[in-house]
Amino acid sequence: MSENSFGAADPLMDKDPWALPATHGIQNLQSSVLEDNNWSSYNSNDILASNFAAMNIDRRQENGSELYHDQSAASSDPLANPESLDAENQEEVDLKEDSVWSEELVSSFNPLGYHNTEDKTIIRVKEIPEKEGLVFKHINYLISHNLRFPPEFYQNDKPAGSETKIIRRYSDFAWLLEVLWRKYPYRLIPELPPKKLLASSTDSIFLQKRRRSLQRFLYQLSKHPILSKENLVIMFLTVPNDFSNWKKFANIELTDEFESIKINLPKRFKMNFDQVLRGLNDQDPDFEEQTQVPEQTVNNDSIVNNITQIWNENPVDHTKLDFMENLQTVNLSLSTFADIWSKLCILVERMEKRELALYQDHQRFSYYLGQFTSNSGNLYGIENMVISEAQPEESQNMSIINTILKQVMKYFTTTKQLKDDELTTLSSDTLENFRKLQDYLASLHFLIERLGNFKNASEKQIHVLLNRIMKTNERLFQIKIKSDIRGSEVDKLVKLLTESVEELNNLLSYIILVKSTFLTEFRLFQKTKYLVSETFQDWFLEKVKYGELQQDSLQRVFNDLQDMPLK
Known part of the structure; x- marks a missing residue:
């Protein structure tokens, strides 16, 4: 029997005998957002843990250790x-x-799509067919968008209405998510899709869902009134194609x-x-014992x-x-x-x-x-076998x-x-x-x-x-x-x-x-x-x-x- 998001069996979601007999099972029809319908495995990703170790980032919201x-x-x-x-x-x-200030923040937020918003934001994420890498091949994504940022974020002047096109890897998305976790742990931060599906990441259906999920990730960031103005988010969306090299030399601020x-x-x-x-300093008057409980103690x-x-x-x-x-x-x-x-x-x-x-x-x-x-x-139509005036x-x-x-x-x-x-x-x-x-x-x-x-x-x-x-x-x-x-x-x-x-x-x-x-x-x-x-x-x-x-x-x-x- 099928299980719901929290492990309970759900007879209504058993495999439908009338469903299309495609080459993939029902699990491939599920949303790419909640893989396996489970919060605990939501967008789990090995690369996040390794990058945290490399960046020495303290995810205090998870480990609950030092809170100073x-x-x-x-x-x-x-x-x-x-x-x-x-x-x-x-x-x-x-x-x-x-x-x-909070009222202005809330009033500026509109999560709806293109035809129901005034900003008319367009963000597209496309998979580049040619894979890169000598030993371990990776997929690059072409990101095109019409978001407008201050001029200092562009190397050249951007004509009004023009699109910005950049190339990013999945690891670049993972890096951005880590930064947002560090700087904005108590904001509505979108989640990334998993990097791999089981042992393989080459399944075409999975890769298609991952691409769409990355696109929604950027849309949700662009909608957020705080995260959309974060400099590192803007740099992610504007820095030319060699983003990995930029990360090595950029002075990245990771403070809360x-x-x-x-x-x-x-x-x-x-x-x-x-x-x-009172009275502990030499210039203070001598302390006189009081048998009653001080009023300040009660206040404390x-x-x-x-x-x-x-x-x-x-x-x-x-x-x-x-x-x-x-x-x-x-x-x-x-x-x-x-x-x-x-x-x-x-x-x-x-x-x-x-x-x-x-x-x-x-x-x-x-x-x-x-x-x-x-x-x-x-x-x-064989006329010689049937002879009739109405032929x-x-x-x-x-x-x-x-x-x-x-x-x-x-x-x-x-x-x-x-x-x-x-x-x-x-x-x-x-x-x-x-x-x-x-x-x-x-x-x-x-x-x-x-x-x-x-x-x-x-x-x-x-x-x-x-x-x-x-x-x-x-x-x-x-x-x-x-x-x-x-x-x-x-x-x-x-x-x-x-x-x-x-x-x-x-x-x-x-x-x-x-x-x-x-x-x-x-x-x-x-x-x-x-x-x-x-x-x-x-x-x-x-x-x-x-x-x-x-x-x-x-x-x-x-x-x-x-x-x-x-x-």
Whole structure:
């Protein structure tokens, strides 16, 4: 029995006994996006792992190891007094500005095709027949597009409306994907098709699907409002043919997109240690023991609780702790939706293949009908065996029948050609529209996967930092009780406390940025529902178009058949 995307048997998807008996099985009719209908094997690729090792790129979203970030995210002095009301209001202004920026980003995104967009983007990826390489042959792809970039990205002036043509290898696509993973780990990054199918990469059907998937990869990049403006993406689409040589000598920036972004950490996450630090310096007044719990300690306990709940906080309303619950709901729905859509893609191909089998019988019928008309004269036209006054009329009627039967032959030949044309459009346009949405579903799935990996690793690091901060704070409090202890140990503890709080603030700032970015990307994804509208509109537009042509052909042959003699 067939298995769905997640291993469950699906009796409805068993091999159809009426499917076209082609030389390849049903698995070859599946979309090239979700090979084997499995998230885990989606576009898996050996070259990615090897290139990561060569480039020393840390895929922290997957391995969850060290999460320290060198970005200069603004973190206020952890030892300073709580900020004034004006500073808090300034934070709100910053959040509003970020919200406005996100609105512009979302409004500029349009995932639809050429006829439903204003930019009229055209990207074509064609396979160059001649393979290169001395020992290991590889395929080159000719990429042509009409995207426009600033003049500094071109060696020569580009006339308006002209196309840019470049040559790239599959490994160049893989390199670009690695770079995007490194710089934009929390964006909707499109996935690449696998480099090989099982042990061989020469299967013509696989190579055709891979070429189309590479074309969709570039389309999705060109649609994204952030990734499309990334310099390395632009260079990939503009550098002349020797791209491998360019990569060797180019000064490639691989820093995280958040490295230069500064945010004001909300007050609810800022811990204050004035109470424990007061009096540790010589110029500070002597510490007097207090039997009551300092008010600041109570405040820090509340802040620690806020910090531990940072992943549950809703990015829109931090008073609601439903972010992870909502994310889990989305992820479960995404898995179900992707599985259903994958089956729809398979069934569209299967239905059309079945229709093709029917129309191949039209062609066979036309052939044998031609054989019938060629041999009918031997049976009905031997005049010396039948002598009748009506013989001339009988011969004429047989001629009329054969003439009209030739129109029937033409009808069946025409309908077969129309179906071939319709299936060509289906393969190049309609099914590609189905797979566009499938690509976005896969992008969201792997984005959520990277987000989940980062969440798990960051929560562990938050736990480690909070423990270190609390223990250091407790140690300093004990030192204050023992007034004879001063000097280097105090300096070390103060430095450790300061650095730990700063590292925690940087991590919290990064988490806020990641969640905000994910929210923006998820809002971009919401627009992909219009791909459903476009897909079905275009599909049935073609069905109506070719249905009318088929109907016209049928009406003509029907009218001709009325002239066939009955006596």
